[in-house]
Amino acid sequence: MKNSIPVVKNKTYEVTITGMGFQGEGVAKLDNFAVFIPGAIEGEIVETKILKVEKKFAFGKLMRVIKPSSCRTNPKCNIYERCGGCNIQHLSYDGQLAYKTNRVMECINRIGKVENFIMHPTVGMEDPYGYRNKVQLPVGVCNNTNNNIAIGFYAQRSHEIINMNVCYIQDEIADEVVKITRKWMRNNDVEPYNEEDGTGCVRHIMVRKAFKTGEVMVVLVTNGKELTAKEQFIEVITKNIEGVTSIIQNVNTNKTNVVLGKKCITLWGKDTIVDYIDKFKFNISPLSFFQVNPIQTEVLYNKALEYAGLTGEEIVFDAYCGAGTISLFLAQKAKKVYGVEIVPEAIKDAKKNVKENKVDNAEFIVGEAEKVIPELIEQGIVADVVVVDPPRKGCDKKLLEAIAEMAPEKIVYVSCDPATLARDLGVLVDLGYEAKHIQPVDMFPQTSHVECVASIHRK
Numbered sequence: 001m002k003n004s005i006p007v008v009k010n011k012t013y014e015v016t017i018t019g020m021g022f023q024g025e026g027v028a029k030l031d032n033f034a035v036f037i038p039g040a041i042e043g044e045i046v047e048t049k050i051l052k053v054e055k056k057f058a059f060g061k062l063m064r065v066i067k068p069s070s071c072r073t074n075p076k077c078n079i080y081e082r083c084g085g086c087n088i089q090h091l092s093y094d095g096q097l098a099y100k101t102n103r104v105m106e107c108i109n110r111i112g113k114v115e116n117f118i119m120h121p122t123v124g125m126e127d128p129y130g131y132r133n134k135v136q137l138p139v140g141v142c143n144n145t146n147n148n149i150a151i152g153f154y155a156q157r158s159h160e161i162i163n164m165n166v167c168y169i170q171d172e173i174a175d176e177v178v179k180i181t182r183k184w185m186r187n188n189d190v191e192p193y194n195e196e197d198g199t200g201c202v203r204h205i206m207v208r209k210a211f212k213t214g215e216v217m218v219v220l221v222t223n224g225k226e227l228t229a230k231e232q233f234i235e236v237i238t239k240n241i242e243g244v245t246s247i248i249q250n251v252n253t254n255k256t257n258v259v260l261g262k263k264c265i266t267l268w269g270k271d272t273i274v275d276y277i278d279k280f281k282f283n284i285s286p287l288s289f290f291q292v293n294p295i296q297t298e299v300l301y302n303k304a305l306e307y308a309g310l311t312g313e314e315i316v317f318d319a320y321c322g323a324g325t326i327s328l329f330l331a332q333k334a335k336k337v338y339g340v341e342i343v344p345e346a347i348k349d350a351k352k353n354v355k356e357n358k359v360d361n362a363e364f365i366v367g368e369a370e371k372v373i374p375e376l377i378e379q380g381i382v383a384d385v386v387v388v389d390p391p392r393k394g395c396d397k398k399l400l401e402a403i404a405e406m407a408p409e410k411i412v413y414v415s416c417d418p419a420t421l422a423r424d425l426g427v428l429v430d431l432g433y434e435a436k437h438i439q440p441v442d443m444f445p446q447t448s449h450v451e452c453v454a455s456i457h458r459k
Helices: 093-110 172-187 230-240 294-308 325-331 344-356 369-378 397-406 418-430
Strands: 012-020 026-030 033-037 045-053 057-067 134-141 149-154 161-163 202-209 216-222 244-251 263-269 273-277 280-284 315-319 336-341 362-366 385-388 410-415 433-441 451-458
Touching: 012 033, 012 057, 012 093, 026 045, 033 045, 093 418, 093 433, 134 161, 134 172, 149 172, 172 202, 172 216, 172 230, 230 244, 230 263, 273 294, 280 325, 280 344, 294 325, 294 385, 294 410, 294 433, 294 451, 315 325, 315 369, 325 336, 325 344, 325 362, 336 344, 336 369, 344 362, 369 397, 385 397, 397 418, 410 418, 418 433, 418 451
Parallel strands: 033 057, 216 244, 315 336, 315 385, 336 362, 385 410
Antiparallel strands: 012 026, 012 045, 026 033, 045 057, 134 149, 134 202, 149 161, 202 216, 244 263, 273 280, 410 451, 433 451
């Protein structure tokens, strides 16, 4: 029987890139058989070597660009091709924004089968570098360096740490913390964590910088409470890092991919740092969820507030409310906001945040949104507007059904994954709603991730 797969592993092919995948990779078709090629751009003719063949698609390595796209650019980072922190830095910023707009549109049309809405161009940044206010870097054993210490991002689809000195998407202060920590570890024989056997001390470095106040938090994640030369660490950080107000040791002894453990020890300074989103003040601990791009967060939340169209008379449900950041924005113009979140620690932070900002018309409830919201409805509390900001997996279908049964005039959907947004829009259309506007916002330049706000109205 003839093999219907038109490509052979380790063989090289000249192909035309006809599309781009969800990870920013180029997609070519050979006899209608898809080949995914990281680093290739739609419209290019490239040479690719086939690395892996599956039944319905294959993965290729970009060997040579024969005809480049006008959107191709030289990556700023010299370890870009090995590091897993960014994946579309080879694409011009205009090209990145167009890719994200097209990706959202394609998902909503293909997955959700939703049409007749206004698709807005992705809102970009004036400067698409240095935007991250938080970075978490693994620390591990590296046999290719003199002192056996690797600090950086993981290579794509692996746990190999790519040693780095500079990262262009994070604040420069984090680069300085990495250099100081590496030197401190070498000078004081502090062992990096060995993932294979669970030995060693320092597992991760986390740096948070408050963009509006300039306060800096440095967190060492350690494999146990013991920390050699902690006084020396405090000294070199406080002397050399401008704005540092908090040095924390976080203890994580579990064999896990989760970065932070539950125990935090304040080595120096405050337990938290303070930052603002718009006019709202937030106390941020090592364990707090806080959006990593504060500039675009304001854009995203103000767009959600605009789509909610509040007049001061509305009851609003904020499902998956987290630490209540969107709830605070909504409370400015709503009669009452009910925030629902399954994580107790997040609700604890939300209650602190409303108190800190003297907001008295927001109430927070711990529990699964798909259970809590029907309970609120049974109590006679009915929302005029519902805002959902679910995790990457999207909304539970029971929640969407409960919302539709309540029949609010408007739903505002804040999404971090166009595919699950599209799926849930399809469900809401079947339940009597229609999408009016979709606004992508570029929260993560140089990566394929994109956030969206969708305006949804009852038919």
